Each structure stands twice: as C-alpha cells, then as structure tokens.
Amino acid sequence: MSLALFKNSAYDGVLDQNPFNFGHFNFPKLNLMVDGHASLWEISRNDLAPKQSGDIDCSVFACQYAKYFGLNKTFDFFKDNIAHKRTEMSKEILSFEISLDKTQIDLLLHNGDLVSETDVIECPFSDHHFVVAKLDIPKSPNIFKKIECRNLSSVNILKINLLIEEIDFQQIRNYDDINEKWIYVKNKITEIIDYVLPLRKITVKNMNQFP
Template identity: 55%
Template sequence: MSYKSNVDSNIKEFIDNNDLINFVQKPTRVCSKYYKRLNVTKYSSTLIDLFLHNGNLVEETDVINCPFSDHKFVVSSLTILKPKNVLKTIKCRNLSSTNLASICTSIDAIDFKLIRNYQSVEEKWNFLKSEILKIIDNIAPKRRINVKSSNYFPWYDDELVKLKHLKNSSYKRFKRSQLTENGEMYDYYNRLFNDYNDEKLIE
C-alpha cells in the first residue's frame, strides 16, 4: 500500500502520534506490466519505503534504482557531528617484566621475622601490606595518564579503561623487545581485559 500523508492509515497514525516526519517523497517501487491484448504497458508507482525521523539530522534523501528489484534504494545524507575527544585521567603503574622481577627480588629480601612483633592478625597483615606497597611504590609508583575516551563503549568504566591501556602498552613493549616475559605479560593483561569486558557486557 502506498503511503499518502493525507490518507488515514495505521502508519500515518503512528507517525502523527510520535511526531515523526517522513523524508522520502519519491516513489520507492515502480513497476510495469505489459497487456498483450491491449498492446499497452501500464506503469504504477508507490511510496512504501519510508525514512522516519523526529529531529534535524536529515539533510536530504533520494531514491536510486536497484538492478535486481523493482524496489528502489533509499539513501540519505545525515548531519552527524563527530564528538570531541575527551581526555580521561586514570592511575596506573608500570608493571613491566623488568619491574615485576625487581619487585619480586625486593620482596624476597624483606625481613619477615619482624612480623612476630605484632600480636593480632590485622596488625600482621598491615605490616605485610605496608612492606610490599613500599617496594611497589618505589619501583613502580602510581602515575596519572590521559587517554582519549571518545571511542569507548558505554559499558567502559575506569577499571576497563585502565586494563585496555595496560593491554595495549604491554603489547607495544612485547613487539619492541620480542622478550618471552613481555609476551606473557601481554597475554595476562589481554586475558584480564577480555574477561572483565565480557563481564561488563552482561551486567
């Protein structure tokens, strides 16, 4: 059935109720039929493919012929402005294979006998955590970096952004060095990123 803006129909009611505008004005199906007895070819044209919108993004529309159907293609030019890049600040550490090796060596050198000076489990845990964090902060201190956030999906949070940065930076480090330990580090962060990304997708 051909759409006509001045004829009541379900589609017209839907368009009116939702403040929509049809931007296609030309027929989108043109067919012909030859009547042998009359020796005449009759043509018919209908507007059955609509382009509905309720904003100001549509600059113009047109219909173009289709080589394998009597239905025409509907094409449109839209005004969509590219969003500006927004810098997102995250905190991270440089946990390269070299830094991790240094951290492990320094942890092995901790005098864990000092833990006997503490009575409660909480005090012992705080001592252990404090000693390890001192080493980590010394070798791989937290630093702020700016990353572009314009291309992130809606489910990206700060943790996912950070994991993506660590994954990408470890990949670049592996490509430059070709060291096995850097490749293992990339695999580790890549797995973390993919697992957390899948988790956020189904939340």
C-alpha cells in the first residue's frame, strides 16, 4: 500500500488510493487507474520499464509499468500519450446478477513526442478494444532525381544528319591504324551532336520515370 502514499510532484502530487476499491490506485492528473496487487505488477527486470528521456524507446508497454509512476521515476509520458477511455470490458452472467468489470486502461502509449492524440475504438468481436494513436511524424523532404539528357526532336535529328553529310571522310586515309580511323569518325560525329544537342540537366519529379 506504500504506492498510494508516494509523492510524485511531476504528475499528481500524492497518489491517493481509490476509496471505493482498495485494490486499485488512482492517478487523477493522468486520469489513470491501475491494479495495485503486487502479484500482478511485480517486475524483476528494471530494463523492461519504459525508457527515460534521452533513451526513448518507441513502443507500447503493458499496464503493469504504470506502477513505476509511484516509484519517483520521471518518464517521457505526455498527457496525450494516455488512453483515457476504458479499453476492456467483460461481462459475466451469474445466477442472480450480471457482473460487469471495467478496466479504464491496460496500455500505455509511449512514443516520445510523436504521439499527439489517442483514442479507444470498440471491438465488435472481443472484450479488448482497439487503442489507436495519431503520430506526428515529419514528412521527409522530396529528393528529386536529376538526369543528363539531350533533346532528340525530329528537327534536331535532321540537323545532325545534314551536318554529318558535310563531314570530309576522305581524311580517314591519313590514318593507317583501324582504331585511329574509328576515333576520327567518332569525334566528328560527337562534335556535331554536342553542337546541336548539348547535354541538359533536368529534374525528374515522378520517381517512376527513369528508375
């Protein structure tokens, strides 16, 4: 029962015990109620608890870690990280009455400052409801691909053909080596292409083009 009297100034001050149910503890500021039975919430490894500021672990933690609120641990939990509605409801029909048991929360959502809003959605096929969270994740900047290309329009192709016809290929006879002959032809044609169709750098906004 010492948990009920432990002071945590960062959240609720004195954590008062629920006067209607001595098996639970209330955290008024967080609107949180957790089961106080030690047999249910005993944790043998401290590294299983949520990480503190500077070592944030983006994950979902079971309700048992809420016990650590009463152990003077300062976690990076924000008000909007907490699901405020019940997340589980079970109904048992007895011989003389219907027993209805509610659990206000059985999950703590901890994602640093990424969680901006949480809610609970009823599940039509289970007594466990869906806990949903809205994450504020900044969008990565668009990185457009840049390529080098030439304007191979029909007009430019015609210009290239006309200029190639003006090349004096008789100069090939001045070379004895076949490789030198090829280099001469290649350079002449390349000079014409660079003159008519200079290389241009363009930005491709559609990433499906030119993969």
